[in-house]
Every structure is written in structure tokens, then in C-alpha cells.
Amino acid sequence: MDLTSQTLTQILSLLNDKKVSRQEINKAYLKRIKDLNSRLNAILAVNDQSDGIPAAIKDLISTKGFRTSAGSKIIEQYYPPYNATVIERLIRKGVSVIGKTNQDEFAMGSSGENSAFGATKNPWDLSKVPGGSSSGSAVAVAADMAVFSLGTDTGGSIRQPASLSGVVGLKPSYGRVSRYGAIAMASSLDQIGPLTKSVEDAALVLSWIAGSDGYDSNCKPQEFVYDPVGLNKGINGLKIGVPKEYFGKGLDLGVEKVIKDAIKKLEELGAEIIKISLPHTEYAIAVYYIIMPSEVSSNLARFDGIRFGKDRAHFGSEPKRRIMLGTFALSSGYYDAYFTKAAKVRTLIKQDFEKAFNPPAGGVDVIVGPVSPTVAWNLGEKINDPLKMYLSDIYTIPANLAGLCGLSVPAGFSKGLPVGLQILGKAFDEETIFKVGYAFEQATDFHTPKPKL
Amino acid sequence: MKLTKDQVKYVARLANLSLTDSEEEIYLQQISSILEYIEKLNLVDTQKVKPTYNVSGNLNVYRLDEREPGLTQQQVLENSSDAKKGFFVTKGVFKEE
Numbered sequence: 330m331d332l333t334s335q336t337l338t339q340i341l342s343l344l345n346d347k348k349v350s351r352q353e354i355n356k357a358y359l360k361r362i363k364d365l366n367s368r369l370n371a372i373l374a375v376n377d378q379s380d381g382i383p384a385a386i387k388d389l390i391s392t393k394g395f396r397t398s399a400g401s402k403i404i405e406q407y408y409p410p411y412n413a414t415v416i417e418r419l420i421r422k423g424v425s426v427i428g429k430t431n432q433d434e435f436a437m438g439s440s441g442e443n444s445a446f447g448a449t450k451n452p453w454d455l456s457k458v459p460g461g462s463s464s465g466s467a468v469a470v471a472a473d474m475a476v477f478s479l480g481t482d483t484g485g486s487i488r489q490p491a492s493l494s495g496v497v498g499l500k501p502s503y504g505r506v507s508r509y510g511a512i513a514m515a516s517s518l519d520q521i522g523p524l525t526k527s528v529e530d531a532a533l534v535l536s537w538i539a540g541s542d543g544y545d546s547n548c549k550p551q552e553f554v555y556d557p558v559g560l561n562k563g564i565n566g567l568k569i570g571v572p573k574e575y576f577g578k579g580l581d582l583g584v585e586k587v588i589k590d591a592i593k594k595l596e597e598l599g600a601e602i603i604k605i606s607l608p609h610t611e612y613a614i615a616v617y618y619i620i621m622p623s624e625v626s627s628n629l630a631r632f633d634g635i636r637f638g639k640d641r642a643h644f645g646s647e648p649k650r651r652i653m654l655g656t657f658a659l660s661s662g663y664y665d666a667y668f669t670k671a672a673k674v675r676t677l678i679k680q681d682f683e684k685a686f687n688p689p690a691g692g693v694d695v696i697v698g699p700v701s702p703t704v705a706w707n708l709g710e711k712i713n714d715p716l717k718m719y720l721s722d723i724y725t726i727p728a729n730l731a732g733l734c735g736l737s738v739p740a741g742f743s744k745g746l747p748v749g750l751q752i753l754g755k756a757f758d759e760e761t762i763f764k765v766g767y768a769f770e771q772a773t774d775f776h777t778p779k780p781k782l
Numbered sequence: 783m784k785l786t787k788d789q790v791k792y793v794a795r796l797a798n799l800s801l802t803d804s805e806e807e808i809y810l811q812q813i814s815s816i817l818e819y820i821e822k823l824n825l826v827d828t829q830k831v832k833p834t835y836n837v838s839g840n841l842n843v844y845r846l847d848e849r850e851p852g853l854t855q856q857q858v859l860e861n862s863s864d865a866k867k868g869f870f871v872t873k874g875v876f877k878e879e
């Protein structure tokens with residue numbers, strides 16, 4: 330039996346029926362990592378003592394006694410004295426950390442190329458980027474190096490690599506999962522979330538990690554209950570909003586076709602497709618690239634080389650760039666024109682979604698569209714133009730600014746490379762986006778192909 | 783907006799980053815062009831709009847003022863490269879270094 334191609338749900342069933350042992354599962358995945366990692370560079374550190382359900386964890390998330398680098402030279406030798414809450418919860422469910430995954434340094438990037446330890450490669454085409462910043466987490470799942478993985482999403486860093494690498498990725502609602510133990514990037518935007526081989530796996534992992542722990546003041550107490558029956562209820566009569574602003578200039582024609590076909594499929598499955606407008610979409614990138622660097626400049630002040638890590642000269646160029654940008658935007662004389670202004674436009678972006686979801690006449694249940702304007706691009710193609718790289722985050726950023734939940738599900742291929750469909754839901758309505766994702770997944774075959782490695 | 787070399791030096795000092803001359807030049811160009819893109823926010827009328835800093839809606843989250851277990855001194859010190867006699871070593875702030 331090919332153990333490494335099994336989903337989490339399948340692995341749990343095999344274990345439950347005693348058809349396979351934990352040792353056999355770990356042996357299979359460790360061998361696969363050994364065979365593939367030198368080509369893919371997805372895993373930075375392997376735990377060959379892994380003895381539970383093997384999960385790969387983004388190196389931004391603290392694992393007790395196990396090196397946690399955030400993809401950076403500055404904490405290359407940092408061994409956290411505690412586990413992140415999400416890790417504690419996974420361990421309680423019988424999961425073990427099989428490896429820490431490669432990422433853009435301090436979660437800053439959309440391609441994986443900003444890692445201090447070399448870029449991760451896209452398993453569908455080794456000359457292409459896998460997306461970022463949770464590049465290794467996406468590739469570990471796409472290449473069956475783990476049963477599932479955890480990443481973080483501040484402006485799209487789970488959804489976008491999931492889309493570019495052909496796996497399922499969930500950004501939970503802001504406040505759904507405790508950020509305790511995740512090295513902070515932008516505190517009002519960060520969320521930890523799962524990358525998985527199937528939609529039901531993502532729902533299961535969310536049920537394991539959601540809910541407050543008393544350490545994240547913005548994390549709400551609500552549990553997320555995994556409901557396989559509810560997941561399978563179908564989407565008949567569901568109202569699906571399609572924003573006109575997501576289908577304009579800049580969207581690659583091949584990606585547009587895949588997404589439009591996906592929307593047709595949703596309509597075939599019984600959903601009502603409703604055209605909506607999110608008029609402030611064009612300002613989302615500008616808002617994000619003020620607010621996020623500002624929060625970053627504060628959060629990364631702790632890396633002073635005194636209590637941990639090396640001195641600040643060891644930051645890579647992207648962290649330095651964003652720290653500079655944020656420090657400027659928060660500085661006296663510029664604070665109102667930049668930070669406060671961006672925060673006001675953030676309110677308008679949030680209100681666009683509120684109007685779409687709850688207008689007086691009754692709104693849409695979910696909003697769908699592309700995750701990324703293009704499929705995976707060539708390694709090195711955008712690395713010298715930071716602004717060009719930033720502009721590729723257009724569809725994912727709004728959900729972080731508004732605090733919504735967002736799911737990327739494999740929706741097809743363009744030029745041989747994966748395309749993800751983005752399903753956005755109201756805050757704390759992961760149930761509905763999972764329902765849409767599951768219905769789409771079960772009615773299509775896009776989740777079955779695996780990259781040839 | 784186009785930054786000046788002096789502004790870049792000032793911001794680097796605030797951010798506790800020591801930049802080389804060529805880094806200063808590169809960041810001046812890149813940050814200036816990013817700020818130029820950001821200018822589009824001036825097209826949005828936000829006169830009557832309140833800023834959003836936190837989307838969770840949570841305010842004033844409290845806990846009981848009771849002691850909870852924390853890290854040991856050893857755990858806290860173990861990631862520093864030069865901790866001495868139970869203390870972190872840092873630059874002097876008075877005249878003696």
C-alpha cells in the first residue's frame with residue numbers, strides 16, 4: 330500500500346482498523362523526505378524520531394527543543410523553550426512533527442525565494458516557485474512528504490502557495506486559532522492554518538487547533554466542531570458572490586478560464602451565482618503594505634541579539650526593507666498620512682465585505698474568485714522587483730485586512746501548473762466555506778493528480 | 783514620495799539597523815517607489831471614516847492576577863550566546879561599557 334499518498338482521514342482510518350502501524354507510516358514518510366528533499370528543499374530540519382501522525386510544521390512556529398529558524402540566519406540556532414499552542418494540541422491528538430518547513434524569511438514573501446536557506450522548488454516544475462511564504466509547508470503536502478502541514482497566513486501565505494502547489498489551504502478567521510508560539514509578523518493579520526490533501530482533512534485539523542488558550546488576547550473561545558455529515562450537505566440554494574473587481578486587468582487568461590469553469594461547476598451543483606462589487610479592492614495592496622510593515626517593525630524589534638539570536642545585521646534584505654518601510658510609516662510627521670490613513674481605508678475594505686455578506690436585501694453566503702493572478706512563475710523572475718512581487722497578493726490580502734476566513738482548493742491546471750479556487754467566508758463561518766470546497770472537490774477530479782517526482 | 787539619504791539614515795537609526803552605503807542607496811530607491819505606489823490611498827475619501835486597528839472586536843481582555851507557572855531561569859537564558867552568572871549581557875547605557 331502506498332502510505333505516503335494517503336490523506337489524513339485515510340491514515341486515521343487505517344490506524345483505527347489496525348491495518349498499519351505508526352512506525353510503518355513514519356518509516357514511509359521519512360524515506361520519501363530522504364528521496365525528495367534535496368531536489369525540493371521543502372524541509373529544513375527532519376525529526377527522524379517522529380512516531381505519531383507525521384505533520385510538517387512551518388519553521389515560524391515554535392517547537393520545543395527543536396530548532397526554529399523562521400527561515401532566517403538571525404535565529405538559525407534558536408531552540409524554543411516551549412511549544413506553540415497549536416503544536417501542543419496536535420501532539421494531544423497523536424500527531425508528531427516530522428519536519429520544520431522552509432519559508433520566506435519571517436513570512437515575508439510570495440515565492441519562497443526569500444528564505445535564508447535557499448528557495449523551495451515547485452514539485453510540478455522544479456524551475457518554478459511554489460509560492461510563499463509557507464512554501465515548504467505547501468510542497469511537503471503536494472509531494473507527500475507529510476500527511477498534512479501547518480503554515481501561517483498574513484496576506485495570503487497559506488492560500489497562495491496552496492494554489493500554486495496544488496493543495497488545500499485554509500486561512501482561518503482572525504481570532505479562530507491562537508497565535509501563541511507563532512513568531513509574530515503582523516499581529517492584527519496573522520493566523521496559523523492547515524495545508525492538506527483534502528478539504529475534510531483541513532476541517533479536521535482546524536477542529537484540533539481552534540479555540541482560545543488564554544495566551545492570545547484576540548483569540549475567541551469558540552471551538553470548531555468537525556462535522557462530516559454537515560460537510561457533505563451540498564450547496565443547493567447557497568448564494569455565491571463573484572466580485573467584478575477580481576476579474577479585471579492583470580488576471581492571466583488561463584487562470585481566469587479555470588476559475589470561471591469552477592464557478593460554472595458550483596452553479597451546476599445548485600448554487601446561485603450573484604455578481605457583487607468590492608469597490609475598494611484596488612487599495613488593498615497599498616493598505617497592507619503600510620499596515621503590515623508597521624506592525625512588523627514593532628514585532629521584529631525583539632531581535633536584538635541579546636536574549637536570543639544574532640545581531641540585526643543578520644536579517645535578510647526583505648525583512649530590512651519592511652522594517653524600514655514600517656518604521657517610516659509610524660514615524661513622527663508621517664504616522665497620520667500613512668499608518669492612520671491606511672487603517673481608515675482598511676475600515677472601508679472591511680465594510681465592502683459586510684455589505685456583500687449582509688446588505689438589507691439579503692447577501693451572499695460566500696465569495697469566490699482566484700487566489701493568484703497567475704500560476705507559478707520562474708525562480709528568479711520577480712526577485713529583483715519587490716513591488717512586482719507585492720502586486721501578486723491582490724486577491725488574498727483583503728481577507729486578512731477584514732479578518733475573514735479563506736480556503737484555496739485545487740480547481741484545475743493552466744500550462745500544466747495548478748490553479749486554486751479561493752472561497753471566502755464571513756468571520757467564523759469556516760463551516761460554509763468547507764461545505765462549498767468539499768462539494769466542489771467531490772464533483773471534480775483536480776485533487777487527484779500528483780506531481781511526477 | 784522620494785526619500786532623501788538623510789531620511790533613510792534617520793529611519794535606519796530608529797529601526798536599529800546599520801546599513802552599508804550601497805544598502806542605503808538600494809533601500810532609498812525601493813522604498814521610495816513603494817511609497818509612490820502607496821500614494822493612491824490619497825484618492826480615497828476617509829474624512830468620516832474611523833481607523834480599524836483590530837478586526838477581532840475584542841477590547842480589554844483580562845485574566846485574574848494570579849501567578850501561573852512560567853519558564854525557568856535556565857530555559858530563559860539558554861538561547862543567548864553569552865549569558866553570564868544568570869544574567870543577559872547587554873551594552874552599557876552609562877559611561878562604563
